[in-house]
Amino acid sequence: MACASGVCTSSSSTFKPEQVIVRATRTATTASSSLAPSPRFPRNDSVSCPNRCKLVARSSCRSFHLRPTQSIGREVPANLLRPDVVQKELEKDPVALWRRYIDWLYQHKELGLYLDVSRIGFTDEFVEQMEPKLQAAFRAMEELERGAIANPDEGRMVGHYWLRNSRLAPTSFLLSQIDNTLEAICKFANDVIGAGRFTQVLSVGIGGSALGPQFVAEALAPDNPPLKIRFIDNTDPAGIDHQIAQLGSELASTLIIVISKSGGTPETRNGLLEVQKAFRDAGLDFSKQGVAITQENSLLDNTARIEGWLARFSMFDWVGGRTSEMSAVGLLPAALQGIDIKEMLAGASLMDEATRASVVKNNPAALLALCWYWASDGVGSKDMVVLPYKDSLLLFSRYLQQLVMESLGKEFDLNGNRVNQGLTVYGNKGSTDQHAYIQQLREGVHNFFVTFIEVLRDRPPGHDWELEPGVTCGDYLFGMLQGTRSALYANNRESITVTVQEVNPRSVGALIALYERAVGIYASLVNINAYHQPGVEAGKKAAAEVLALQKRVLAVLNEASCKEPVEPLTVEEIADLCHAPADIEMIFKIVAHVAANDRALIAEGNCGSPKSIKVFLGECNIEELYT
Numbered sequence: 180m181a182c183a184s185g186v187c188t189s190s191s192s193t194f195k196p197e198q199v200i201v202r203a204t205r206t207a208t209t210a211s212s213s214l215a216p217s218p219r220f221p222r223n224d225s226v227s228c229p230n231r232c233k234l235v236a237r238s239s240c241r242s243f244h245l246r247p248t249q250s251i252g253r254e255v256p257a258n259l260l261r262p263d264v265v266q267k268e269l270e271k272d273p274v275a276l277w278r279r280y281i282d283w284l285y286q287h288k289e290l291g292l293y294l295d296v297s298r299i300g301f302t303d304e305f306v307e308q309m310e311p312k313l314q315a316a317f318r319a320m321e322e323l324e325r326g327a328i329a330n331p332d333e334g335r336m337v338g339h340y341w342l343r344n345s346r347l348a349p350t351s352f353l354l355s356q357i358d359n360t361l362e363a364i365c366k367f368a369n370d371v372i373g374a375g376r377f378t379q380v381l382s383v384g385i386g387g388s389a390l391g392p393q394f395v396a397e398a399l400a401p402d403n404p405p406l407k408i409r410f411i412d413n414t415d416p417a418g419i420d421h422q423i424a425q426l427g428s429e430l431a432s433t434l435i436i437v438i439s440k441s442g443g444t445p446e447t448r449n450g451l452l453e454v455q456k457a458f459r460d461a462g463l464d465f466s467k468q469g470v471a472i473t474q475e476n477s478l479l480d481n482t483a484r485i486e487g488w489l490a491r492f493s494m495f496d497w498v499g500g501r502t503s504e505m506s507a508v509g510l511l512p513a514a515l516q517g518i519d520i521k522e523m524l525a526g527a528s529l530m531d532e533a534t535r536a537s538v539v540k541n542n543p544a545a546l547l548a549l550c551w552y553w554a555s556d557g558v559g560s561k562d563m564v565v566l567p568y569k570d571s572l573l574l575f576s577r578y579l580q581q582l583v584m585e586s587l588g589k590e591f592d593l594n595g596n597r598v599n600q601g602l603t604v605y606g607n608k609g610s611t612d613q614h615a616y617i618q619q620l621r622e623g624v625h626n627f628f629v630t631f632i633e634v635l636r637d638r639p640p641g642h643d644w645e646l647e648p649g650v651t652c653g654d655y656l657f658g659m660l661q662g663t664r665s666a667l668y669a670n671n672r673e674s675i676t677v678t679v680q681e682v683n684p685r686s687v688g689a690l691i692a693l694y695e696r697a698v699g700i701y702a703s704l705v706n707i708n709a710y711h712q713p714g715v716e717a718g719k720k721a722a723a724e725v726l727a728l729q730k731r732v733l734a735v736l737n738e739a740s741c742k743e744p745v746e747p748l749t750v751e752e753i754a755d756l757c758h759a760p761a762d763i764e765m766i767f768k769i770v771a772h773v774a775a776n777d778r779a780l781i782a783e784g785n786c787g788s789p790k791s792i793k794v795f796l797g798e799c800n801i802e803e804l805y806t
């Protein structure tokens with residue numbers, strides 16, 4: 180017998196009471212309208228349920244049907260019930276709501292994890308309708324785990340599930356690659372910690388090569404870790420300076436871990452070059468403190484090999500950046516902080532087993548995917564607000580933002596139809612956010628659903644005390660979560676609650692695995708490739724074009740500034756001389772940027788009226804002119 184939110188559950192993985200609620204929905208037929216129409220459901224017809232509720236049958240479709248490009252959205256049959264009305268009725272009948280809660284409550288006994296989807300208003304008909312799609316999704320996941328080319332665009336297998344159970348890897352070569360890397364990580368971390376030579380880790384990486392390690396560090400690092408960790412995850416020079424300044428003389432005892440799957444991401448390369456300069460300035464030998472985590476033979480790998488860095492760890496082609504937390508990317512930084520990485524892997528592996536179940540009620544990832552589909556009409560019409568009521572889980576929403584949005588935010592489906600799919604994720608933590616934006620969630624624009632993350636254990640045993648008779652600080656946190664959940668529900672705002680006993684390596688591993696699988700299943704439900712990211716290339720390409728244009732602008736200015744007398748140029752003249760009249764706005768921005776950074780470029784005039792600006796270089800570089 181175990182307990183979540185005060186609900187004791189029986190031994191089966193999902194508690195099944197003898198009676199199921201809202202069965203009345205199946206008998207619903209169209210009748211006359213009795214409730215005020217909601218803007219999203221222009222016309223509704225209410226029906227009287229023979230048992231207890233007055234229910235409303237949907238006679239019109241949800242707003243997404245009006246969007247011309249979103250052809251694969253949920254097909255809503257006329258007899259499905261409006262969730263907000265079901266909620267209203269359930270709320271009036273607490274016994275029915277309680278039954279819905281226990282009927283749908285998922286429990287993973289070994290992990291001490293619960294999933295409550297009772298405050299998502301899906302109907303039995305909807306679940307029945309989704310069954311074929313869910314079964315297809317389960318088959319797709321099975322194929323993927325068996326080593327199918329699940330990312331057709333990049334011709335790649337998708338194998339993050341093998342990382343926590345290498346016996347599942349489709350070849351013995353991959354199996355030994357996984358096992359050997361894990362062994363090497365553990366050995367390296369033990370040696371480093373044992374030697375006591377290093378006090379800090381500075382991790383340089385971005386996106387999937389930073390977000391997982393950041394989330395796990397915030398969630399699990401002990402108060403006094405063997406090595407403290409800091410991150411450079413951007414090409415912001417001031418941010419980089421700040422990290423290096425914070426290290427101060429400890430730079431000499433800092434292990435620099437450079438993480439990049441591709442080994443060629445510009446922000447990460449820049450971070451590395453900046454850190455290497457700091458080492459040179461301090462008279463330190465970077466190679467004795469540098470570690471690379473990247474694919475074999477990438478630019479980064481070759482640099483590390485040629486420069487003879489302290490260590491190199493493999494990142495595998497078949498692990499995507501956003502699902503790489505259980506590869507060397509996440510495991511090495513975690514191990515160096517004294518986090519039990521084998522427990523993380525065990526938690527993930529247990530969750531992987533649970534999420535292979537083909538009965539939706541027994542599969543928490545499928546339940547999540549089902550709820551997302553229901554709540555966002557299968558087209559991302561509502562945002563997912565992730566609210567962990569635990570400070571250490573602050574970065575979970577940021578981590579999920581990439582996992583969910585880079586996976587699901589796609590222009591085309593697998594058949595080449597333009598679908599512009601996605602699911603927006605944001606959030607920080609409760610109860611802090613109650614004093615920020617919950618006002619809007621409760622009463623404002625209704626464009627979201629919430630995922631509460633509840634942690635049962637307030638603080639380690641033996642440390643609690645009552646700050647007023649019978650009430651602890653944690654009781655307040657608990658009350659805030661439950662209060663917000665109820666208050667939102669009372670206003671038809673749907674929510675999911677994931678409950679864990681405590682934040683530890685096992686539960687964090689399980690949470691990561693739960694959401695990885697939910698994303699995979701949801702992607703199948705909406706028929707998209709979750710494992711590529713063609714969209715990010717456009718931004719990278721555009722950034723490269725801006726840098727190329729900047730070089731041309733400086734060359735033109737250099738030539739004009741070498742003339743006697745110096746010829747200041749207007750922005751229009753620069754654009755003409757660059758043969759880029761269409762890029763005039765960008766050229767103005769380049770001039771303003773360079774002028775603001777003491778780079779020998781002088782702009783006279785008023786930046787508020789760009790046409791007044793005249794530009795020249797303070798120093799002419801003859802050499803550049805003739806080379």
Ligand SMILES: O=P(O)(O)OC[C@H]1O[C@](O)(CO)[C@@H](O)[C@@H]1O
Binds near residue numbers: 439440447500501712
């Ligand atoms: O690990 P890398 O190759 O440096 O990539 C970092 C991130 O950049 C992206 O490719 C997006 O640009 C992410 O998918 C990835 O996690």
